[in-house]
Every structure is written in C-alpha cells, then in structure tokens.
Amino acid sequence: xxxxxxxxxxxxxxxxxxxxxxxxxxxxxxxxxxxxxxxxxxxxxxxxxxxxxxxxxxxxxxxxxxxxxxxxxxxxxxxxxxxxxxxxxxxxxxxxxxxxxxxxxxxxxxxxxxx
Numbered sequence: 120x121x122x123x124x125x126x127x128x129x130x131x132x133x134x135x136x137x138x139x140x141x142x143x144x145x146x147x148x149x150x151x152x153x154x155x156x157x158x159x160x161x162x163x164x165x166x167x168x169x170x171x172x173x174x175x176x177x178x179x180x181x182x183x184x185x186x187x188x189x190x191x192x193x194x195x196x197x198x199x200x201x202x203x204x205x206x207x208x209x210x211x212x213x214x215x216x217x218x219x220x221x222x223x224x225x226x227x228x229x230x231x232x233x234x
C-alpha cells in the first residue's frame with residue numbers, strides 16, 4: 120500500500136480514537152473522519168507553517184509551548200471546514216491536539232512506522 124494511504128488511514132483512526140477519548144470532540148462517521156484526515160493534512164501543509172512563522176517570537180518567548188496553541192488552532196480549523204466534525208471549545212481542541220499526536224504516535228509505533 121502506498122505510504123500516503125497508510126498515513127491517511129492512521130490519521131482517520133487517530134481522529135476517531137481522539138473523539139472517543141475527549142468528550143468535547145464529536146465525529147459523526149468514518150467518512151467524516153476520512154475527510155477530516157485529508158483536511159488536517161492540507162491544514163498542516165499550508166496553514167500551519169504560516170502560523171508558526173507568524174508566531175515565531177511568541178514561540179521563542181515561551182520556549183516552544185506556544186506550538187500547542189498553534190496545533191489547537193489547526194485542529195479547530197479542521198473542525199470548522201469539515202461537516203460532522205465538531206469541537207466544543209478551545210480547551211477541547213488543545214487537549215484533543217495533544218491526544219491526537221499521542222494516539223498517532225502510538226499507532227505508528229505499532230505499525231512499525233518510525234517517522
């Protein structure tokens with residue numbers, strides 16, 4: 120299977136697991152998770168680098184902790200652009216982005232992807 124397809128499936132599964140773990144995050148269906156995974160990839164490729172560049176002084180000042188806020192904003196953008204994917208509050212997005220990163224990391228470890 121091509122690597123991008125595996126990454127897409129892992130991200131979609133991670134989104135579903137994260138939605139089940141965080142009460143403020145709701146994903147309506149598997150299709151919604153698959154679409155959200157594509158949107159997340161686009162946001163991470165296009166919007167997130169711009170946000171990181173614009174917030175670089177804050178990121179340096181907070182010793183990198185502001186990147187958590189950037190991740191939460193990115194996840195909130197994905198929820199905004201994906202019908203059936205809802206995040207209740209900023210705090211749910213913040214916790215969700217941390218959980219999503221952790222779950223994705225665990226799944227990649229289990230699959231043998233050491234990226």
